[in-house]
Amino acid sequence: MPRRHVSSPVNLPPFQQLLDDYGRDVHRFLSATVGRTDADDCYQETWVAALRAYPKLRDASNLRSWIFTVAHRKAIDHVRSRRRAPVLAGNVPETADRRASPLEEPDEGLWSLVRELPTKQRTALALRYVADAGYDEISAVMGTSEDAARRNVHEALKRLRMEYEQ
């Protein structure tokens, strides 16, 4: 009989455990990348997408990286759709109270500058300083090499330093 490849069954923990372990970090990560106002929507989208894909997951060895990868993708989708959305004058009154400008969130200080950085750098910073991720995890989440992850963080810090010194 031909030997069949039997994939070892992955022991997926109850989904609630991921939510308990990483929910807050994911929420903070999204607040840092897409802003507080839109973080809730992105958070919902992230976890519903994760819940949908979860039973088919073939590798449960790093669920934290996995959920941050999903969150990272949702944040990118979100930024793209915001960019594509036409800015109509008629929309302003309706959204004015929801979309606070960086100036209206003064306590975030430095982070309002971070939001002006290129997406890759912003994401790398959020992973490193909000989610406390190492370069290995940043590279896994962003699908880059570890060197690139390091570069993204260093570039971002360099830019912030320039802003700071001005």
Next chain:
Amino acid sequence: MSISDQIERALRQSAPMPAQDPPDLIAAASAAGLLDVAYATLDSPVGKLLLAVTPRGLVRLAYLEGGEDEADVLEQLATKVSPRVLAAPARLDDPRRELDQYFAGRRRDFDLPLDWQLTRGFARRVLEATSRIPYGSTTTYKSVAAEAGNERAFRAAGNALGSNPIPIIVPCHRILHSGGGLGGYTGGLDRKRVLLAVEGATAG
């Protein structure tokens, strides 16, 4: 401290904190048809219980005090039913209310859909026969085995009852030894006595 260090420190300290707690996922998960197993824990006169429902009905009730470990029960549900297991207390309002009424002596029959998927074969037939034993009455392992189609398999029936995934609701506490002895119970004999007392049934 260099400027870089200061920046790194400031990034950590001033990271934007979300304005509020993360939003609840249950409504969104449920609307997307992804809430495979919803669970909650509750306090009862027989100690802390864990309840779990699927879209089909109540699938599990576990005794957590001196019984099973919550994490183990959830892992078992993740493996045997679906890994999409979420805490969703509001989804368990019906069973919670019916259990409260039962313990207060105000309910004789549970009116809850059951999901039998954690048992099959003879064990399932034994438990289905058990669910037909009326409130306040008792029967024997032998007669429930007979009811399930094999009178001589009373030991197997005992095993099936011992691993009843939905005790109380599927009233395995109503089954006693032929000689009048209490027999065994998945949650310990003290609980069996309490349940029989709630129902006003006399046990040996």
